[in-house]
Amino acid sequence: MNNLKSICVFCGSSEGTDSAIIIESELLGTKLAERDITLIYGGSKMGIMGRVAIACLGNKGKAVGIIPGFLKTKEIVHEGLDELVTTENMHERKLKMQEMSDGFITLPGGFGTFEELFEIITWSQLGLHHKPIGILNTNGFYDHLIAMLDEMVNRGFLKAENRALLIEDTDVDSLLNKMEHFVPDLTSKWLKPENT
Numbered sequence: 001m002n003n004l005k006s007i008c009v010f011c012g013s014s015e016g017t018d019s020a021i022i023i024e025s026e027l028l029g030t031k032l033a034e035r036d037i038t039l040i041y042g043g044s045k046m047g048i049m050g051r052v053a054i055a056c057l058g059n060k061g062k063a064v065g066i067i068p069g070f071l072k073t074k075e076i077v078h079e080g081l082d083e084l085v086t087t088e089n090m091h092e093r094k095l096k097m098q099e100m101s102d103g104f105i106t107l108p109g110g111f112g113t114f115e116e117l118f119e120i121i122t123w124s125q126l127g128l129h130h131k132p133i134g135i136l137n138t139n140g141f142y143d144h145l146i147a148m149l150d151e152m153v154n155r156g157f158l159k160a161e162n163r164a165l166l167i168e169d170t171d172v173d174s175l176l177n178k179m180e181h182f183v184p185d186l187t188s189k190w191l192k193p194e195n196t
């Protein structure tokens with residue numbers, strides 16, 4: 001059982017057009033607060049990022065923002081965070097997010113969200129960390145991505161055991177429960193001697 005004290009949430013700096021996604025994002029912020037799990041995220045008060053943080057803080061949760069200096073004005077920082085870490089650049093931001101978090105959840109978002117999800121899952125595939133990575137598939141937003149991952153397995157570009165690194169659910173509590181019980185497969189192809 002993983003003791004998740006902090007979870008990094010990757011999600012859109014935009015709010016999107018689906019109210020179910022906004023509601024679910026706020027629910028995640030609330031659940032993190034209720035479970036006493038610190039929110040680690042990009043530090044913005046805009047978009048889905050802001051929705052999660054505002055809900056978490058509004059329910060007496062703890063939220064830590066990590067943002068590179070050059071993005072501070074563009075993403076419009078949330079001024080009421082428990083801690084705001086300013087990094088030199090995007091690379092340092094992601095490294096810090098990884099170091100400070102016991103797990104990762106991806107909500108709907110754009111290019112930035114996808115980049116963050118795939119970098120963190122690649123680090124797991126390489127054995128650089130063994131933390132649970134979840135994707136909240138609200139209203140089927142990630143159906144096509146999940147189908148793509150299965151296609152990658154079917155066509156031999158992705159090992160089934162690496163595909164299994166991504167935990168998915170449509171329900172916040174159920175996703176968090178799965179992440180708590182996630183057991184990493186330490187026999188990943190990247191860790192086997194014949195591949196080194």
Ligand code: AMP
Nearest residue numbers: 011012013014042109110111112113115
């Ligand atoms: P988006 O999903 O594009 O709205 O972006 C969500 C978050 O990802 C924001 O905090 C962005 O700063 C961040 N982001 C955008 N582009 C990148 C990138 N190339 N690498 C890492 N993070 C990014």
